[in-house]
Structures are given as structure tokens and as C-alpha cells.
Amino acid sequence: MNEVIARVPHFRFSHMGLCTSDIGRMERFYVDMLGFTVTDRGNALGCDLVFLSRDPMDHHQIVLGTGRPADLPANTANPMFGPCINQISFALADLPALKAFDAHLRRRCPAVAPLYANHGTAWSIYLHDPERNFLEFFVDTPWYCAQPVFEPLDLGLDDDEILARTERLAREGSSFSPIADWRVAIRSAMDARLA
Ligand SMILES: [Fe+2]
Structure with missing residues (x-):
């Protein structure tokens, strides 16, 4: 193999x-x-x-x-997701950029009701495009914890408070580590598979 x-x-x-x-x-x-x-x-x-x-x-x-055929059936596990595409995700630079994107959404499409999530590893805003593809706009946090983690995210809080809450969340999860350490470890695991 x-x-x-x-x-x-x-x-x-x-x-x-x-x-x-x-x-x-x-x-x-x-x-x-x-x-x-x-x-x-x-x-x-x-x-x-x-x-x-x-x-x-x-x-x-x-x-x-x-x-695309009209009237595709819904996802059978959770209709929030598409019938075949689970998510399409876009990375932003940092927390202020994510907050600015949120402000843009509220200004330009107040009808959209985004979903906000703290994954410990990332802060995410989710919304649907006009054909119900599930889009994610996210920023990586400085930490790794085993996924999936899906907790509420309040972007109205100060950056420091969000960081403090997220570090607590990540440390409560399993396999916590700084993201840089996780990247070194996963790189070795990837390289080992190819060795
Ligand atoms: Fe994602």
C-alpha cells in the first residue's frame, strides 16, 4: 500500500x-x-x-x-448541509478581519442569519449562498484540539476575551496542543505514510 x-x-x-x-x-x-x-x-x-x-x-x-437539477433532495443527516457538498470554506487573516466580515454581512444582507461557531481550532461564520451551499468564513486559532468541536461564538466580545475563552475550550478538549506543534506532528505522520 x-x-x-x-x-x-x-x-x-x-x-x-x-x-x-x-x-x-x-x-x-x-x-x-x-x-x-x-x-x-x-x-x-x-x-x-x-x-x-x-x-x-x-x-x-x-x-x-x-x-444543476432543480429540487435536489436535502441532506439526510442535517438539512443545513447540502445533499453533496458539506461546506465550502474561506480563510480570513485574523479576528478583526472576521469581525469586519461579519459587519459587512449585517450591512449588506441583513436577511442572512449566520451561524457562529467556536471550534477551538478556528472561529467560524457559516451562511448559505443563494442555492443553499453551506459556506464557512473562518480564522485559525493558535491551538489544536481534536475535532469536531462546535461551540457558540460571540463576536461581540473583545478579541482578548474571545482568545481567553477559546484557549479554555481548546484545553478542555482532547489532544490539546499549540497549532505549531500539531503541524510538526501531522507533517511527520504524513511523511511517514509516504516513506
Ligand atoms: Fe470547516
């Missing part, structure tokens, strides 16, 4: 494509609400495609395509 794994050259995750029922509505949301730029658009293999990015290093981070 290891022999097979060792032959897999390294790659990094880059982007994903979403099938849409109303590609125009989805484009407006990702451009106007989330700040993406349309880098290209066109048609291939029968699909209209819109390429979206927020980073000049990536031609596209999300591709919107046509052809």
Missing part, C-alpha cells in the same frame, strides 16, 4: 466548481457579496462557465457552471 502512495507526486488543493440552477444569481452573490472578480467566462462541453477568483495567483478559485 505504502509503495502505491509513495508514487503519488505532491499536489495542493486549488479550486472547485459548483453546478448552479441560476448562474446569474450565483454570480451576483459571489461578486457583489463576497468580492470575487470574474476572471473569465464562456461555454464548454455544453456548460456556461463563470470563473471567479479573489487572488491573482489563482486564475479561478470557484467555477460556476450550469446544469
